[in-house]
Amino acid sequence: MSPLPVVDGDRLASGRETSRVSFTYSDVDAGEDPADAIRWQERVDGWPQIKAYKRRVVERLSGARAVIDVGCGPGVDVLDFGTGRCVGVDRSMAMCAAALRRGAVVARADAGSLPFADETFDGAYADRVLQHVPSPMQVLGEMARVLRSGGRLVIADPDQETLVIHVPEVPPELVGRVKALRRDVGYRNGRLASSLPAVLATMGMVEVSVDAFVLLLTDPDEAFGIAGWPRLWQATGTFSPEEIDRWERAVGRSREGGFLYSLIYLVVAATAP
Secondary structure, three states: OOOOOOOOOOOEEOOEEOOOHHHHHHOHHHOOOHHHHHHHHHHHHOOHHHHHHHHHHHHHOOOOOOEEEEOOOOOHHHHHHOOOOEEEEEOOHHHHHHHHHHOOOEEEOOOOOOOOOOOOEEEEEEEOOOOOOOOHHHHHHHHHHOEEEEEEEEEEEEEEEEEEEEOOOOOHHHHHHHHHHHHHOOOOOOOOHHHHHHHHHHOOOEEEEEEEEEEEEOOHHHOOOHHHHHHHOHHHHOOOHHHHHHHHHHHHHHHHOOOEEEEEEEEEEEEOO
16 A cells, blocks of 8 residues: 655554545655554454455456565455465555565565566556555556456555545535545545546456445544544645634534445456457
């Protein structure tokens, strides 16, 4: 999840996201607490709804003998594919170290410049990577380059256009502004996921398929630091002090019920010609 360098000083704190995620996960090592970033990713990856789409990824790559996990993070998925079958790549030294401690095979490298020869792998996979990178087409091109003919390419990314948030007592107009900032400021490529089937077809890939999985959260404390979003983006979103206070108080009260956060994750798969 952290393939390319962007230094912004954003960070994670207390296990919850408090910054623009594309900057946090584009350069984990430059953050104030890389270990916290790793813990948060591991926590999210343990959610049943995230595990569900990861199982589909494994199914889509079931015939691949050699797989590359691009932006592998702490290496959980590398091991899930099977020892000796998958190699992970991540730019972050902290992420690579965590993967190595797990026993995963991993290389430190940028997603946009993979250190492997053409047609090395039968499968190439990236999970929640393209939403963050400055040049997603470059990353896709590299993944296609290292695939053998007939190999499978699989991308898993959330479509931030599908984000639904309900916080009791917060006006829809205010919710809409917060959602737009999450989609367009929090992520470099928050709308990319839905275009991936067409992009892969344009690249000459065949047998393109799409599966959708819904993440549904009813606890605001699990929702990626949502209480702090308006304060974080106060200048960009022109939130008044009164709106920030109203949002934070309402999110706090929603712990008692009525909070909803849902987002669709897409698993897009295709075959190299």
